[in-house]
Amino acid sequence: MNPFNYQGPVVPSRLIDRRNEVDALQRAAADGVAIRLAAPRRFGKTSVLDAHVASMRAVGHRAVRVDLSKVGTVADVAARVAEAFTALPTDPRRSVRRWEARLGVTAKLAGVQLSVAPSAARPPVDEARTALLELLDVPLGLHQADAGLTVVCLDEFQDLLVADDSLDGLVRSVIQHHGGAAAYVFAGSQPSLMRALFSDRERPFYGQARPLDLPVLPVDEAARDVEALMVADGLRTDGAVDELLAFTGGHPQRTVLLAHHLYNLLDDPNPPGEPAVVAIDLGLAETSDAHQAVWDSLGRVERVVVVALADGQAPTGSRVARDHRVARSTLQDALERLLDDERHVQRDRERRPFLLDPLLGEWLRRR
Ligand SMILES: Nc1ncnc2c1ncn2[C@@H]1O[C@H](COP(=O)(O)OP(=O)(O)O)[C@@H](O)[C@H]1O
Ligand SMILES: [Mg+2]
Known part of the structure; x- marks a missing residue:
């Protein structure tokens, strides 16, 4: 099995580098400091959040990631929160259970598989806002019951404003009372929008979260990690990994995409003479439509x-x-x-x- 997955977020055990970032997130959670993590698409935000969730759970905290990407309505937002919170223990106020069905979130097989109904079947806006208010308060209810901490990562947080331009105010009005009960991470792809949410005096989250950068991967560490995965499967790389990293400059997803192709090429009984060059050709062929669309725009x-x-x-x-x-x-x-x-x-x-x-x-x- 090719170990280089370049399509979805990677599982924590496959994360290349990012130790400093995960440590910083862990420290901030312990100190009760909210973090905003802004970086371009495909820089590994979701993967880092998943690693953070895993490491917080490993030390006994509750932790969830709420995926807000492409939410269109307030009911969508509430449903995404409910969906993520089904991973938490039953809250004393039973908010998640109560709203699940109403929001079209059905937990099957004890929460393993989830399906979310299309927005059309969702409740009207007022009810959806009530649902969201109650759901967001679940970490507080849990904390009052057992004094524990819940880490809540809100992924693609800026998409909240697509659903409703004032939702940041609603979210802030609830979570400002969660000191000690919950630690928040706000992650987002459009750096300027994220900045507007947190750096514009007019907005409710102004100055409310410490920024954490997610730069390109450090080239040397990334090369070492990629190389190790190839060598572990008995492949001879002969410098091809360094060539790839020199080409990608540590761009996270592009590095993994090209490593995926390189792996397949080296895994062949007759690998090509210049595997790094061929891997780049394959990567280009696969992404050229996207580049054409950028050019056209x-x-x-x-x-x-x-x-x-x-x-x-x-x-x-x-x-x-x-x-x-x-x-x-x-x-x-x-x-x-x-x-x-x-x-x-x-x-x-x-x-x-x-x-x-x-x-x-x-x-x-x-x-
Ligand atoms: N630290 C990393 N280690 C391994 N792969 C990574 C890393 N960061 C990003 N990737 C690659 O980038 C792709 C996109 O990662 P993802 O976490 O979904 O990014 P984002 O949420 O920023 O869009 C993943 O499929 C993976 O191939
Ligand atoms: Mg993501």
């Missing part, structure tokens, strides 16, 4: 900027300006737009802009 000057970044040129320098007959200030504006958007371009530690996705960069170079 960009305006002309943004395209000039991303191509310059892929080619290793200064995207707002005089050379690019001259070659494309664009004013440097126009290039600068386009770069700022891309940086604000945060999905494709970010700044590195030295504040230099770079393309987040190494495969997008390669696709652009081969265009």
Whole structure:
């Protein structure tokens, strides 16, 4: 079995590095400090939350992850909370049990398999808000019964605002009374939205959570962990793993995606001469539709900027300006737009802009 899963979150035992982050989460929970974890999609937020949940459970706390991705209505939000909280012991107020059926959450096989009804069958907004208020308070009820701590990780927290622009206020109004009863982690994919939720004075969560970064994986540790998994299955890598990491720069999902292909190539009785190169070709073939969609979504000057970044040129320098007959200030504006958007371009530690996705960069170079 190929040990490199690049599609869903990885199980805690398969987590590459992230020891510091998991330790920081554990310490914050012990100190009762809320954390916000903001990073681009596919940087391993959910995987880190699952590792945090596992490590907190291992030391005897209750811990759950609530998946708020793509919630559309308040009832969806309440249902997601109920779904996650079915993993907790029965609360004294029986809130989870009471709301489960009403929200269309059915626990089958003692909570192993869950199905959530489509939103259409869900209760009206007022009732859904009542459900959410009661459900969010479950950790407090549990704490009053046994003095224990519940760790609650709210994954893709910013999607809450899609359901209702004021839900952050509702959530905050309940959980502000949970000191000692619950420790919260708010994770989100759209860094700017997460920042707006926590850094805008007007918003209820302003200044309410300590930020924790989830940068790209450290290249050396990631190479060692990937190498170890290959070697454990008897594969000879001959430097191919280092080549892959040099290419991905530690981008978490891209590293694992390419490691997955490399594993299959090396597992073949007749591996190709340059397996890392072939793995990159396979990764590109698999993701090219997504790169095309990114390209199609960009305006002309943004395209000039991303191509310059892929080619290793200064995207707002005089050379690019001259070659494309664009004013440097126009290039600068386009770069700022891309940086604000945060999905494709970010700044590195030295504040230099770079393309987040190494495969997008390669696709652009081969265009
Ligand atoms: N620390 C890690 N160790 C191993 N794989 C990782 C790690 N971080 C991310 N990944 C890879 O990235 C993919 C996406 O991870 P996920 O946790 O779902 O990210 P996010 O929640 O940020 O979108 C996983 O399928 C896995 O292949
Ligand atoms: Mg996720």
